[in-house]
Amino acid sequence: MKTYFFLGKGGVGKTTASAAWSVGLARSGMKTLVASIDPAHNLGDAFAADLGDRITHVADNLDAVEVNIDDMIRAYLDELSVKMKHTYSYMSAMNIDGYFDILKDSPGIEEYATMEAIKKFVALAQYDAVVFDTPPTGMTIRVLAMPRVSLLWTEQLVKMRKRILATRGMVENVQGRLEAQVDGETVVLSSDEKEDPIMQELVAYREELKTLKDMFSSDQSYVSIVTMAEDLALLETKRIIESLGKFRIRVHAIYLNKFFAMANPPDEIKGKMEEQERVVARMKAEIPGIAVKDIPLLRNSPRGIEALFTVYSKYLV
Amino acid sequence: MGRLLDSLKRGFRSFDKGMREDATSLIRKQLDEEESVFALLTMGAFSGLPSPPTGVLLRILPHMSREISVMNKRSAGLDDVFSQTLGTFDID
Ligand SMILES: Nc1ncnc2c1ncn2[C@@H]1O[C@H](COP(=O)(O)OP(=O)(O)O)[C@@H](O)[C@H]1O
Ligand SMILES: [Mg+2]
Numbered sequence: 501m502k503t504y505f506f507l508g509k510g511g512v513g514k515t516t517a518s519a520a521w522s523v524g525l526a527r528s529g530m531k532t533l534v535a536s537i538d539p540a541h542n543l544g545d546a547f548a549a550d551l552g553d554r555i556t557h558v559a560d561n562l563d564a565v566e567v568n569i570d571d572m573i574r575a576y577l578d579e580l581s582v583k584m585k586h587t588y589s590y591m592s593a594m595n596i597d598g599y600f601d602i603l604k605d606s607p608g609i610e611e612y613a614t615m616e617a618i619k620k621f622v623a624l625a626q627y628d629a630v631v632f633d634t635p636p637t638g639m640t641i642r643v644l645a646m647p648r649v650s651l652l653w654t655e656q657l658v659k660m661r662k663r664i665l666a667t668r669g670m671v672e673n674v675q676g677r678l679e680a681q682v683d684g685e686t687v688v689l690s691s692d693e694k695e696d697p698i699m700q701e702l703v704a705y706r707e708e709l710k711t712l713k714d715m716f717s718s719d720q721s722y723v724s725i726v727t728m729a730e731d732l733a734l735l736e737t738k739r740i741i742e743s744l745g746k747f748r749i750r751v752h753a754i755y756l757n758k759f760f761a762m763a764n765p766p767d768e769i770k771g772k773m774e775e776q777e778r779v780v781a782r783m784k785a786e787i788p789g790i791a792v793k794d795i796p797l798l799r800n801s802p803r804g805i806e807a808l809f810t811v812y813s814k815y816l817v
Numbered sequence: 818m819g820r821l822l823d824s825l826k827r828g829f830r831s832f833d834k835g836m837r838e839d840a841t842s843l844i845r846k847q848l849d850e851e852e853s854v855f856a857l858l859t860m861g862a863f864s865g866l867p868s869p870p871t872g873v874l875l876r877i878l879p880h881m882s883r884e885i886s887v888m889n890k891r892s893a894g895l896d897d898v899f900s901q902t903l904g905t906f907d908i909d
Contacts, residue, residue: 580878584879584882603874607871612875657877664852667848667851670844
């Protein structure tokens with residue numbers, strides 16, 4: 501399974517690039533899914549098709565989907581709260597609702613849900629490749645960093661849990677099985693890792709996170725930056741590469757979209773064109789080892805399979 | 818004769834158990850503390866402590882009801898648990 505991510509600010513051309521890329525992969529014979537995980541969806545616009553939460557067939561070898569992250573969060577929390585109310589009847593419903601009200605808005609929940617969406621799609625065995633149309637850069641970096649950061653915490657919690665179970669074992673040796681009263685019900689506290697549901701969950705989650713972390717850092721995962729040939733983009737691009745580097749994620753290519761090319765430019769835009777040339781030259785010099793490609797500003801916004809394939813074959817590969 | 822031996826044995830056993838329980842009451846206390854720290858840390862989102870990424874919390878939340886109740890009972894003695902939490906948690 502190969503994965504592709506196109507990072508950039510809103511409006512730079514992430515959707516266009518990821519849609520075009522997915523068309524290119526599909527035409528090369530790879531079973532491809534293009535999934536928008538950007539809450540501001542416009543993948544449907546690029547394909548000139550109605551897309552939504554259901555995976556839709558858009559061309560030979562190519563399916564597309566737009567994930568509603570907010571719905572995903574709501575559905576997940578609802579399910580969890582129902583489950584908890586059911587299992588723990590002795591906890592008052594009001595209490596549980598209170599916790600979930602906080603959780604709903606807790607920092608990082610959107611990143612978490614986005615990571616879960618990615619996990620879900622890469623687990624689909626019927627595809628050879630998944631192309632992600634991502635939210636704006638900052639959010640996407642946090643999502644890509646999430647497995648590594650969560651893993652740190654999970655490993656720490658596993659250690660703490662191990663210590664608790666070992667201490668429980670010592671108490672157990674003398675007093676027999678440990679029990680606790682929780683709101684009037686007796687709960688058995690096992691010292692066996694296999695019988696401790698929290699330990700089991702932590703260990704399972706740790707494995708999932710490791711898999712995802714390794715996937716993001718592997719040579720099967722391609723992360724590219726979409727930006728424009730402007731002075732400010734240079735610094736920003738360097739910063740993205742540096743942040744991703746901290747999480748061992750390598751940037752594959754930089755696309756300078758909406759590149760202005762003209763044979764005899766009028767004076768009004770000469771300055772702009774000089775800026776473009778300057779940025780291209782500096783990117784190539786200051787960011788070694790990463791391909792820099794420009795995509796010209798096209799007369800028409802590329803829409804539909806054919807237009808997207810043209811973008812892919814002329815400018816992306 | 819057999820009865821006397823039995824009651825002696827019983828006596829020794831409960832004496833021994835008493836001694837051991839004294840020693841384990843310390844361990845029990847340690848266990849309580851460890852469990853509280855775990856509860857506070859994982860439920861940190863509700864107490865303003867540094868807390869694990871929401872994903873980690875969501876995964877173990879269904880199994881945390883006991884931890885939640887431990888924390889609620891403990892919130893009176895929050896001060897020492899705070900300092901313990903900080904001491905226990907060091908990311909390497
Ligand atoms: N090279 C290009 N030439 C002309 N229009 C473009 C080009 N790239 C993107 N566009 C148009 O610019 C708008 C924003 O691009 P889009 O891919 O939706 O950006 P993003 O997903 O990053 O917000 C869209 O209308 C798109 O069709
Ligand atoms: Mg978009």
